[in-house]
Amino acid sequence: MRPPCRTAGEAASIRGGEMPGESIETEAVLPATAKRIYDAWLDADDHASMTGGAAASEGAVIGARFTAWDGYIEGRHLLLEPGRRIVQAWRTTDFPAGAADSRLELRLSRTARGTRVTILHSRIPPSQGASYREGWREHFFEPMRRFFAAEARRRARSARPPWVKAGKARRTARRRDARSQRR
Numbered sequence: 001m002r003p004p005c006r007t008a009g010e011a012a013s014i015r016g017g018e019m020p021g022e023s024i025e026t027e028a029v030l031p032a033t034a035k036r037i038y039d040a041w042l043d044a045d046d047h048a049s050m051t052g053g054a055a056a057s058e059g060a061v062i063g064a065r066f067t068a069w070d071g072y073i074e075g076r077h078l079l080l081e082p083g084r085r086i087v088q089a090w091r092t093t094d095f096p097a098g099a100a101d102s103r104l105e106l107r108l109s110r111t112a113r114g115t116r117v118t119i120l121h122s123r124i125p126p127s128q129g130a131s132y133r134e135g136w137r138e139h140f141f142e143p144m145r146r147f148f149a150a151e152a153r154r155r156a157r158s159a160r161p162p163w164v165k166a167g168k169a170r171r172t173a174r175r176r177d178a179r180s181q182r183r
Contacts, residue, residue: 022129034108
Protein backbone atom coordinates (compact mmCIF):
# COMPACT_ATOMS: atom_id res chain seq x y z
CA MET A 1 0.00 0.00 0.00
CA ARG A 2 1.39 3.39 -0.96
CA PRO A 3 1.31 6.27 1.50
CA PRO A 4 -0.72 9.32 0.44
CA CYS A 5 1.08 11.94 -1.66
CA ARG A 6 1.26 15.52 -0.50
CA THR A 7 1.22 17.16 -3.92
CA ALA A 8 0.10 16.42 -7.46
CA GLY A 9 3.77 16.53 -8.49
CA GLU A 10 4.59 13.74 -6.05
CA ALA A 11 1.68 11.68 -7.36
CA ALA A 12 2.86 12.10 -10.96
CA SER A 13 6.41 11.33 -9.90
CA ILE A 14 5.41 8.10 -8.16
CA ARG A 15 3.14 7.00 -11.01
CA GLY A 16 5.93 7.76 -13.48
CA GLY A 17 3.78 10.22 -15.40
CA GLU A 18 5.20 11.76 -18.52
CA MET A 19 7.21 14.86 -17.76
CA PRO A 20 9.63 16.73 -19.97
CA GLY A 21 13.29 15.78 -19.98
CA GLU A 22 15.48 12.82 -20.72
CA SER A 23 15.25 9.33 -19.25
CA ILE A 24 17.95 6.72 -18.75
CA GLU A 25 18.11 3.19 -17.42
CA THR A 26 21.25 1.49 -16.22
CA GLU A 27 21.97 -1.52 -14.06
CA ALA A 28 24.68 -3.51 -12.33
CA VAL A 29 24.89 -6.68 -10.26
CA LEU A 30 26.42 -6.04 -6.85
CA PRO A 31 27.77 -8.65 -4.39
CA ALA A 32 25.30 -7.95 -1.56
CA THR A 33 21.74 -8.67 -0.55
CA ALA A 34 18.92 -6.38 -1.65
CA LYS A 35 18.27 -5.51 2.00
CA ARG A 36 21.90 -4.52 2.56
CA ILE A 37 21.99 -2.31 -0.56
CA TYR A 38 18.64 -0.73 0.34
CA ASP A 39 19.80 0.01 3.90
CA ALA A 40 23.18 1.38 2.76
CA TRP A 41 21.56 3.64 0.13
CA LEU A 42 19.36 5.27 2.79
CA ASP A 43 21.91 5.46 5.62
CA ALA A 44 24.06 8.60 5.34
CA ASP A 45 27.21 7.02 6.80
CA ASP A 46 27.00 3.88 4.65
CA HIS A 47 26.09 5.91 1.56
CA ALA A 48 29.17 8.07 2.07
CA SER A 49 31.36 5.01 2.64
CA MET A 50 30.13 3.21 -0.45
CA THR A 51 30.32 6.21 -2.82
CA GLY A 52 33.21 8.23 -1.40
CA GLY A 53 31.22 11.49 -1.10
CA ALA A 54 29.72 12.97 2.06
CA ALA A 55 26.01 12.30 2.56
CA ALA A 56 23.33 13.46 4.99
CA SER A 57 19.77 12.27 5.55
CA GLU A 58 16.77 13.10 7.70
CA GLY A 59 16.03 9.37 7.80
CA ALA A 60 14.57 6.50 5.85
CA VAL A 61 11.00 7.84 5.80
CA ILE A 62 8.81 9.21 3.04
CA GLY A 63 9.31 12.94 2.64
CA ALA A 64 12.72 12.96 4.35
CA ARG A 65 15.37 15.08 2.64
CA PHE A 66 18.87 13.89 1.80
CA THR A 67 22.11 15.09 0.22
CA ALA A 68 24.93 13.08 -1.34
CA TRP A 69 28.29 13.60 -3.01
CA ASP A 70 29.30 16.51 -0.81
CA GLY A 71 26.02 18.37 -1.47
CA TYR A 72 26.17 17.96 -5.27
CA ILE A 73 22.98 15.82 -5.06
CA GLU A 74 19.87 16.63 -3.04
CA GLY A 75 16.34 15.36 -2.90
CA ARG A 76 13.65 13.65 -0.87
CA HIS A 77 12.21 10.17 -0.54
CA LEU A 78 8.91 9.68 -2.37
CA LEU A 79 8.40 5.93 -1.99
CA LEU A 80 10.24 3.31 0.05
CA GLU A 81 9.66 -0.43 -0.32
CA PRO A 82 12.22 -2.07 2.00
CA GLY A 83 14.62 -4.33 0.14
CA ARG A 84 12.82 -3.77 -3.18
CA ARG A 85 12.51 -0.20 -4.38
CA ILE A 86 13.37 3.42 -3.60
CA VAL A 87 11.80 6.36 -5.45
CA GLN A 88 13.27 9.81 -4.93
CA ALA A 89 12.86 13.36 -6.14
CA TRP A 90 16.48 14.03 -7.16
CA ARG A 91 18.53 16.92 -8.48
CA THR A 92 22.12 18.10 -8.73
CA THR A 93 23.77 21.48 -8.70
CA ASP A 94 24.10 21.07 -12.50
CA PHE A 95 20.32 21.38 -13.00
CA PRO A 96 19.40 24.70 -14.63
CA ALA A 97 17.81 27.32 -12.39
CA GLY A 98 14.08 26.67 -12.16
CA ALA A 99 14.31 23.08 -13.43
CA ALA A 100 12.00 20.60 -11.72
CA ASP A 101 13.43 17.70 -9.74
CA SER A 102 14.13 14.55 -11.69
CA ARG A 103 12.70 11.20 -10.64
CA LEU A 104 15.05 8.46 -9.53
CA GLU A 105 13.83 4.91 -9.09
CA LEU A 106 16.17 2.29 -7.69
CA ARG A 107 14.94 -1.31 -8.13
CA LEU A 108 16.55 -4.26 -6.38
CA SER A 109 16.17 -7.89 -7.46
CA ARG A 110 18.00 -11.02 -6.38
CA THR A 111 20.32 -12.84 -8.78
CA ALA A 112 22.60 -15.85 -8.43
CA ARG A 113 25.60 -13.51 -7.97
CA GLY A 114 24.06 -10.94 -5.63
CA THR A 115 21.54 -8.20 -6.37
CA ARG A 116 20.66 -6.55 -9.65
CA VAL A 117 20.40 -2.80 -9.06
CA THR A 118 18.42 -1.05 -11.78
CA ILE A 119 18.33 2.73 -11.90
CA LEU A 120 15.51 4.38 -13.81
CA HIS A 121 16.27 8.09 -13.92
CA SER A 122 13.69 10.31 -15.64
CA ARG A 123 12.86 13.99 -16.05
CA ILE A 124 16.57 14.79 -16.43
CA PRO A 125 17.19 18.25 -17.90
CA PRO A 126 17.71 18.11 -21.69
CA SER A 127 21.21 17.13 -22.88
CA GLN A 128 22.31 15.84 -19.43
CA GLY A 129 21.17 12.20 -19.73
CA ALA A 130 24.42 10.76 -21.12
CA SER A 131 26.43 12.46 -18.39
CA TYR A 132 24.25 10.98 -15.65
CA ARG A 133 24.35 7.50 -17.24
CA GLU A 134 28.15 7.58 -17.08
CA GLY A 135 28.02 9.11 -13.59
CA TRP A 136 25.88 6.28 -12.27
CA ARG A 137 28.45 3.75 -13.49
CA GLU A 138 31.59 5.61 -12.47
CA HIS A 139 30.54 7.30 -9.23
CA PHE A 140 28.02 4.81 -7.87
CA PHE A 141 28.14 1.28 -9.31
CA GLU A 142 31.93 0.86 -9.37
CA PRO A 143 32.53 2.23 -5.83
CA MET A 144 29.51 0.27 -4.55
CA ARG A 145 30.87 -2.94 -6.10
CA ARG A 146 34.21 -2.39 -4.30
CA PHE A 147 32.47 -1.48 -1.02
CA PHE A 148 30.22 -4.56 -0.94
CA ALA A 149 33.01 -6.90 -2.13
CA ALA A 150 35.22 -5.64 0.72
CA GLU A 151 32.35 -6.22 3.17
CA ALA A 152 31.97 -9.78 1.86
CA ARG A 153 35.71 -10.42 2.28
CA ARG A 154 35.60 -9.10 5.87
CA ARG A 155 32.62 -11.33 6.67
CA ALA A 156 34.36 -14.35 5.16
CA ARG A 157 37.55 -13.70 7.16
CA SER A 158 35.66 -13.25 10.43
CA ALA A 159 33.69 -16.46 9.77
CA ARG A 160 36.86 -18.58 9.60
CA PRO A 161 37.42 -20.93 12.53
CA PRO A 162 40.17 -19.78 14.95
CA TRP A 163 42.56 -22.59 13.95
CA VAL A 164 42.45 -21.47 10.29
CA LYS A 165 43.27 -17.90 11.31
CA ALA A 166 46.12 -19.09 13.52
CA GLY A 167 47.49 -21.35 10.77
CA LYS A 168 47.53 -18.48 8.27
CA ALA A 169 49.30 -16.23 10.79
CA ARG A 170 51.99 -18.90 11.37
CA ARG A 171 52.52 -19.37 7.61
CA THR A 172 52.82 -15.61 7.10
CA ALA A 173 55.35 -15.35 9.95
CA ARG A 174 57.41 -18.23 8.50
CA ARG A 175 57.49 -16.56 5.07
CA ARG A 176 58.54 -13.25 6.61
CA ASP A 177 61.31 -14.98 8.60
CA ALA A 178 62.53 -16.81 5.49
CA ARG A 179 62.68 -13.55 3.51
CA SER A 180 64.61 -11.77 6.25
CA GLN A 181 67.16 -14.62 6.46
CA ARG A 182 67.80 -14.40 2.68
CA ARG A 183 68.71 -10.72 2.93
